[in-house]
Amino acid sequence: MTSARIVETDEGIQGEFDVILFDQMQRRLRDKGWIETKDIMKRGIDTGCALEVGSGPGYLGLEWLKHTEGTSLKGLDMSMNMIKIAMKNAQEYGLTHRVEYIHGNGDDMPFDADIFDAVFTNGSLHEWVDPRTTFNEIWRVTKEGGRIFISDLRRDMSALVRFFLWLNTMPKEMRLGLASSINASYTRAELERLVKGTPIEDCTVTGNLLGVILFAIKRGD
Numbered sequence: 001m002t003s004a005r006i007v008e009t010d011e012g013i014q015g016e017f018d019v020i021l022f023d024q025m026q027r028r029l030r031d032k033g034w035i036e037t038k039d040i041m042k043r044g045i046d047t048g049c050a051l052e053v054g055s056g057p058g059y060l061g062l063e064w065l066k067h068t069e070g071t072s073l074k075g076l077d078m079s080m081n082m083i084k085i086a087m088k089n090a091q092e093y094g095l096t097h098r099v100e101y102i103h104g105n106g107d108d109m110p111f112d113a114d115i116f117d118a119v120f121t122n123g124s125l126h127e128w129v130d131p132r133t134t135f136n137e138i139w140r141v142t143k144e145g146g147r148i149f150i151s152d153l154r155r156d157m158s159a160l161v162r163f164f165l166w167l168n169t170m171p172k173e174m175r176l177g178l179a180s181s182i183n184a185s186y187t188r189a190e191l192e193r194l195v196k197g198t199p200i201e202d203c204t205v206t207g208n209l210l211g212v213i214l215f216a217i218k219r220g221d
Contacts, residue, residue, distance in 0.1 A: 054124025
């Protein structure tokens, strides 16, 4: 039986020390090839201007820019310390001219409607205070024909997979955060129910050993 969801912080990762540790963890995932760039591109998200919600230290979006041509990115994050790290990482990639990081959150995005060719996010869904509001905002800022990719961990992963993630989470100080993120995440069935009644409900929700993926294309009325 899947345990009940335990709500995690709605403030993201804010402290300077915690942000540095998170950056180290994400950099290690990137170096192992465990960033979801290929999954995003397989769904046709490889052109135009994209928005990354909860961009964190920036590796997912920066890898996407690195492997696409003529693209640009805006990263939205609620932590100024995280934005500072992301800007530093963008300099390291040599991509500061193609990316802009903006302070804000998903339930009230500081963007006009219908401006992004795609919106993607990984690992932030479980922190959203009101996912339905964020779904509405994602839909609002996406152009007609634009693509939406949302992925996160799943709370009903097997004990063996959970243990594998725990062993491979470095620095070790991040393991408690991993556990709380898993406990706050949604199952595939929960996510399917969560999108009902929102503009994004005409989507596909799939699952794998580690997590869930929501994919949608914004169709015209």
